[in-house]
Amino acid sequence: MKRRTAWVVGAIAAGVIASGTVGGVAIAGGGEVDTPITGEALAKAEAAALAHVGGGKVTGTEAGDEDSFYEVEVTRPDGSQVDVQLDETFTVVDQKADNDSGENAHN
Known part of the structure; x- marks a missing residue:
């Protein structure tokens, strides 16, 4: 046995x-x-981020990001990317340009 x-x-x-x-x-x-945002929170986070950036396509999300409650990555029509940081009420608290070097620059 x-x-x-x-x-x-x-x-x-x-x-x-x-x-x-x-x-x-x-x-x-x-x-x-990374834990993606889901459900109703996803819809609210996407809407807030896209409104803040002025349009584009959501290409990634994260709940419990080290910089904020939610992070939404948006790819703009020109191909540039921006990470939008949101608090728990879906208010924008920061925005960072996401470049190829892995470094973020505040916009």
């Missing part, structure tokens, strides 16, 4: 390692896992 238990435990461990998940949470190279 001990051999079977050891085999089952080993198979489970191998599956966890292969899938890159532990308890349903993805392992992301030691960094944080």
Whole structure:
């Protein structure tokens, strides 16, 4: 019986390692896992960000961002990107141009 238990435990461990998940949470190279905005909050956050930026397309969202309660990434018609930071009431608290170098510049 001990051999079977050891085999089952080993198979489970191998599956966890292969899938890159532990308890349903993805392992992301030691960094944080971004949590997308969902539901009614998503609709409100998108509307607030697009109104602030003046249009474009929402290309990413994050709840619980390190800079604010919500972050909405908008790609403008000219191809530039901006990260709009929102508080819990969907009020814009900051905006940062998102450039290719990974650095953000305040607009």
